[in-house]
Amino acid sequence: MVLEKDLKNIKIPNRKLIDLWRKVKNNNVISEHYKTLSEEYSYNQVLKGDFESKSSRIVNCIKFWKINEYEIQKTKDVKSVSFCHDKFCSQCQNKLSIKRYTVYTPLLKEQEKDYDIYHVVFTIKNPKFGSLKTALDKMYDKFGYIAGYLNGNRKVAGIDFKKYGFGGGIKSLEITINNKKEYHPHFHCLFLFKKNLLFDKTIKNTFSSSKANGYRLFNEFEILLQRVWYLVYNDIEVNKFNVENLEVVKKFIGDYEDVNNINSDGYSVIMDKISGVEDKNFKEVFKYTLKSNFKQIANNYEIFKELYFALKGTRVLQTYGKIKQIKDEELDDIINKQTDNYYFAKLKELGKVEEYKEEYNTIKQVKEDASSGAFTFISRNSILKEVFTEVKKK
Numbered sequence: 001m002v003l004e005k006d007l008k009n010i011k012i013p014n015r016k017l018i019d020l021w022r023k024v025k026n027n028n029v030i031s032e033h034y035k036t037l038s039e040e041y042s043y044n045q046v047l048k049g050d051f052e053s054k055s056s057r058i059v060n061c062i063k064f065w066k067i068n069e070y071e072i073q074k075t076k077d078v079k080s081v082s083f084c085h086d087k088f089c090s091q092c093q094n095k096l097s098i099k100r101y102t103v104y105t106p107l108l109k110e111q112e113k114d115y116d117i118y119h120v121v122f123t124i125k126n127p128k129f130g131s132l133k134t135a136l137d138k139m140y141d142k143f144g145y146i147a148g149y150l151n152g153n154r155k156v157a158g159i160d161f162k163k164y165g166f167g168g169g170i171k172s173l174e175i176t177i178n179n180k181k182e183y184h185p186h187f188h189c190l191f192l193f194k195k196n197l198l199f200d201k202t203i204k205n206t207f208s209s210s211k212a213n214g215y216r217l218f219n220e221f222e223i224l225l226q227r228v229w230y231l232v233y234n235d236i237e238v239n240k241f242n243v244e245n246l247e248v249v250k251k252f253i254g255d256y257e258d259v260n261n262i263n264s265d266g267y268s269v270i271m272d273k274i275s276g277v278e279d280k281n282f283k284e285v286f287k288y289t290l291k292s293n294f295k296q297i298a299n300n301y302e303i304f305k306e307l308y309f310a311l312k313g314t315r316v317l318q319t320y321g322k323i324k325q326i327k328d329e330e331l332d333d334i335i336n337k338q339t340d341n342y343y344f345a346k347l348k349e350l351g352k353v354e355e356y357k358e359e360y361n362t363i364k365q366v367k368e369d370a371s372s373g374a375f376t377f378i379s380r381n382s383i384l385k386e387v388f389t390e391v392k393k394k
Ligand SMILES: [Zn+2]
Pocket: 058, 061, 062, 083, 084, 085, 086, 089, 090, 091, 092, 093
């Protein structure tokens, strides 16, 4: 007998099923955007076909459900749902972010015995509309240098990166859009550094009172990262002189508005020790790239198109050092393992009473069954029950 408390591991709450449509409500518009793309690229059969199928997949997200129905026991076992897995579907991206959080959190926690975990954010100068792809390609390319300095594969005479005891971690991309026709791409990282680093924040600079950061002071390590990130991003040699005299470098490359007032600040980098896996900064790293902009993207075809091509082929989540990369396709298996005992015990129990009947339900029907409470929905895919949990917006 599968107990009620164990059943909750495989049960999909009815209220979640009723609310499902909310997260796909922009999908119609995105589907139209893909259609427009397919028309623009009609001279290229491969691209045209690709955009047409994306257009139909995203509009059909969650609409069709393959179900094994146990009629007498009023139970529906959800075998699969027509998820679209599109980058612009907030439903599917939300689901992916919960899966990543679920799988990577224990891996990071395991490292806490040897390291402290820090939330580190790397920003660049906001690229204007039309120049996102160039900026992203560069961010990805140049971040390799930062990882290299941290893990000791790259060295700079006179600067000791080793003392911070970098152990690796996770990096993910987020892009927001501001009202000055600019993108704001940034990397959120959860990085492991050696325990009890002394981090007095006493230094004030131009990033101390920014809208995103609030008012804050920085420590030496943050200042170092800000300057090194600026140098590598701008293809300038990282050496002790350039790090310590960034104003000279800026003057040399003409990056200033007033020649009499050039500061030595790099690009914004902030780092804060996280308090635990419930910390909002911890969760931030697993959220989806476009989390706060689905509406803006739906309302603006040009933004959609630019984001589509800029994000094509980018690896949103990347791991370093002690944290090993797990393919998105493998996340389900890892999560299912935790609840398979309950699932198969329940199936055995159901099977003793009756044979199931295979059927296809539309989302409308699922919603009706959930509203009336006529059926209990279960699934092996344990994450299904979580899929419909809102990830809190910041
Ligand atoms: Zn979807």
